[in-house]
Structures are given as structure tokens and as C-alpha cells.
Amino acid sequence: xxxxxxxxxxxxxxxxxxxxxxxxxxxxxxxxxxxxxxxxxxxxxxxxxxxxxxxxxxxxxxxxxxxxxxxxxxxxxxxxxxxxxxxxxx
Numbered sequence: 001x002x003x004x005x006x007x008x009x010x011x012x013x014x015x016x017x018x019x020x021x022x023x024x025x026x027x028x029x030x031x032x033x034x035x036x037x038x039x040x041x042x043x044x045x046x047x048x049x050x051x052x053x054x055x056x057x058x059x060x061x062x063x064x065x066x067x068x069x070x071x072x073x074x075x076x077x078x079x080x081x082x083x084x085x086x087x088x089x090x
Contacts, residue, residue, distance in 0.1 A: 010053030016043040023060070030073035035064040 001015035001024060013026040016038070023038040023046075042059060049055035
């Protein structure tokens, strides 16, 4: 599947395989889902939508069977823990 990186605050990447009509979406949190039985037109409309997240919620989520193939990355309360916020001067 060819991965597209849409201009979206919700989606990191999208890919579509016509046979067997599978849509793969990678969300900004790192979670990856595959949606089955998705028409090619739905994929194209998603890519053209002004808001990819809104289109997903209205036309894809809860409308197609799906499988989570990669979990979301855990959110750290301390993202710089163990790393300096400043570059090394060595």
C-alpha cells in the first residue's frame, strides 16, 4: 500500500488497497487501524476533505469493521525526562 501523508491534524498517514478494499489510517498518536470493505470513493473523499478528522468521524468510524494493528504511543507526563532541553556544548 502506498502511504500518503495528508495535511491533517488528526492523521499522520493514510493508505488504501483496492483489493480487498482496505483502508489503513495512522493517527497522530501513533495508533494504526485497518478498515475493511471501504469503497475507493470513500478513501478519495477522505483525502479531499477539508477536515480529515471530521470526515473520518462522520463517514468511516463505526461504519466499517476494523482492526487495530499498532497501539498509540503512551503520552509521557515528562517528555524531556532523561534528556536535556538544551543541545550539548561538548
